[in-house]
Amino acid sequence: xxxxxxxxxxxxxxxxxxxxxxxxxxxxxxxxxxxxxxxxxxxxxxxxxxxxxxxxxxxxxxxxxxxxxxxxxxxxxxxxxxxxxxxxxxxxxxxxxxxxxxxxxxxxxxxxxxxxxxxxxxxxxxxxxxxxxxxxxxxxxxxxxxxxxxxxxxxxxxxxxxxxxxxxxxxxxxxxxxxxxxxxxxxxxxxxxxxxxxxxxxxxxxxxxxxxxxxxxxxxxxxxxxxxxxxxxxxxxxxxxxx
Numbered sequence: 310x311x312x313x314x315x316x317x318x319x320x321x322x323x324x325x326x327x328x329x330x331x332x333x334x335x336x337x338x339x340x341x342x343x344x345x346x347x348x349x350x351x352x353x354x355x356x357x358x359x360x361x362x363x364x365x366x367x368x369x370x371x372x373x374x375x376x377x378x379x380x381x382x383x384x385x386x387x388x389x390x391x392x393x394x395x396x397x398x399x400x401x402x403x404x405x406x407x408x409x410x411x412x413x414x415x416x417x418x419x420x421x422x423x424x425x426x427x428x429x430x431x432x433x434x435x436x437x438x439x440x441x442x443x444x445x446x447x448x449x450x451x452x453x454x455x456x457x458x459x460x461x462x463x464x465x466x467x468x469x470x471x472x473x474x475x476x477x478x479x480x481x482x483x484x485x486x487x488x489x490x491x492x493x494x495x496x497x498x499x500x501x502x503x504x505x506x507x508x509x510x511x512x513x514x515x516x517x518x519x520x521x522x523x524x525x526x527x528x529x530x531x532x533x534x535x536x537x538x539x540x541x542x543x544x545x546x547x548x549x550x551x552x
Contacts, residue, residue: 312455319440323551324506325448325456329439331424338416340444340498346423347438356442358419359412363402365423366410369430380408385425387418445504446497453504460503460550467546484539488518494525502540508547515540 313320317328326344329335343361345354353368355361370380380393392411394401400413414422420439427434445453461482468478485502493500495518505511519537522528528536 312451316449316452318452325443325452327441327443329420329441331420331427331434331437331439334424335420336417337447338420338441338443339447341416341420341447342442343419344440344442345438346440348427348432349436358414358416359402362412362414362419362422362426363404363410365426366404369426369432370405373430373432375430377406377408383429385422387421392422444498445501446499448504453501456506457501457503463550464503464543464546467549468542481539481542484535485543488536488539491522491525492518495521502543505547506551508544508551511547511551512544515544 312318313325317330319326319328327341342356343358344356345352346361346365347353348368351368353361353364355364377395381391381395383392384390385392390411393404394409394411395407397403397409398411400411401409402412404410412419420441423439424434427437448456465478465482468481473481489501489503492502492514496514499505499510499514502511502514505514518540519533522536523533
């Protein structure tokens, strides 16, 4: 079993997605977002909790209907707040038959609600897949260490293919280490360029870093241009590595 299998990671173009264990409560999901839920070969996808929970509720009610009074009376073990409502309320999303579902939840409680809805509708969770995206900040440390080493290895290969000598490569890596030192000040969730596994996100965080880093470092114009040069190289690499 490799490190990806051990941590229930599915790779797509080197991007990491996690198959969440919905048989257990997960307390470490800050910043996580959904990708899809698979139930009985039914594919329910959305990249936000506020989007995927209503879709799940609609599917469950269409296929395993409950009486309206059961829905209204339903509560979760972790909250006294009403889950289903007859009337539109703040942070409730429309679902079916003029009813609404509470979507005012953190990532943790969104996953818990998905687990509880499956139980409420008597779904065998062993046959359900919940795929999520974890930001680097909440990935297992062993995964982060492994990925960082893999990315640096392939980044170096990329630089060598550009005919850069070892001295120049060492300067780029040293510069990236300095940049990554300040990344947690720019983003708590995406705190290391080597762990951002999507080329569009890398490009966005590059722009954000170059715009905001002046708040935290006293770099002159030449140093900023050098940082931009290193980040441009890394962004080009990611355009290949994550395509």
